[in-house]
Amino acid sequence: MDVTIKSLDGKDAGTATLADDIFGLEPREDILQRMVRWQLAKRQQGSHQTLGRAEIARTGAKLYRQKGTGRARHGSARAPQFRGGGKAHGPVSRSHAHDLPKKVRALALRHALSAKAKSGGIVVIDELKAAEGKTKAMVKTFADLGLTNALFIGGAELDANFTRSARNIPQMDVLPVQGINVYDILRRQTLVLSKAAVEALEERFK
Known part of the structure; x- marks a missing residue:
């Protein structure tokens, strides 16, 4: 698959051939x-927790005598039905x-790259470098x-x-090639790869 390499100023900078076993799959x-679900589940915090009846700091004495009061046979003030009691079946x-x-994760990355290539959502840039870190210039x-709406994948560094000029622009993400992932590829409309990123991906899946 042949694509035209562009520079950041919009000029043509040659052509590149993308490997079919990475960018040409169906x-x-x-x-x-499966991959997106795995990524979102892995980053979910899961720190929400309530106190159960065993964790409530409250007296362990019986509320009142067992028989003769005409009331229910309660044995603990920590029970969920009482105000200040523990939460029944709460999150932990x-x-x-x-x-x-x-192998499924590696295959998913190749399928994500192929999906972008098939939809025409891949742009190859010769170098992701800016003369100055000015957001206004990068917006233009x-x-x-x-x-x-794009994800920029640079080289190893x-x-x-x-990075400084692009990070404050809405709907623009910048990652090194080591951080490329399926979720970020799919959530952005366009995938912008540097030449170094293309070479690193082809070397990774060789």
């Missing part, structure tokens, strides 16, 4: 769904993460390129000026 929605701190095979650059 996307499978079931694999992408836990991890929401579940397992997903490493993105507007000239026709980018309104990102240019500080480019």
Whole structure:
């Protein structure tokens, strides 16, 4: 699959051939769904918790005698039906993460890249570098390129000026190639790859 490489100022900077085994697969929605679900479950905080009756700091004495009062046979003020008692079946701190095979995760990334390529949502830039870290200048650059909702994937190390100028722009994300993931690819309309990112991805899946 051949694509035109562009520079940040909108000029053509040559062509590149994208590997068909990474960018040319027929996307499978079931694999992408499993991967997104795995990512969202893994990052879910899961720290919400209430106190059960065993954790309430309250007297353990019996409320009143067992028989002869005409009332119910209560034995603890920590019971859920009393004000100040423990919560019945409340949430507890836990991890929401579940397992997903490493091969499925790798396949999902290739399918996500292929889905973007099939929809025409991939742009290859020669270098993600900016002369100065000014957001106003970068907004104009993105507007000239026709980018309104994009994920930028740079090389192993990102240019500080480019990152600084792009990070405050709404609906624009910047990640190094090590941080590329299915969820961020799918949530943005356009995937912008640097030449270094394309080479790193092809080396990774070789």
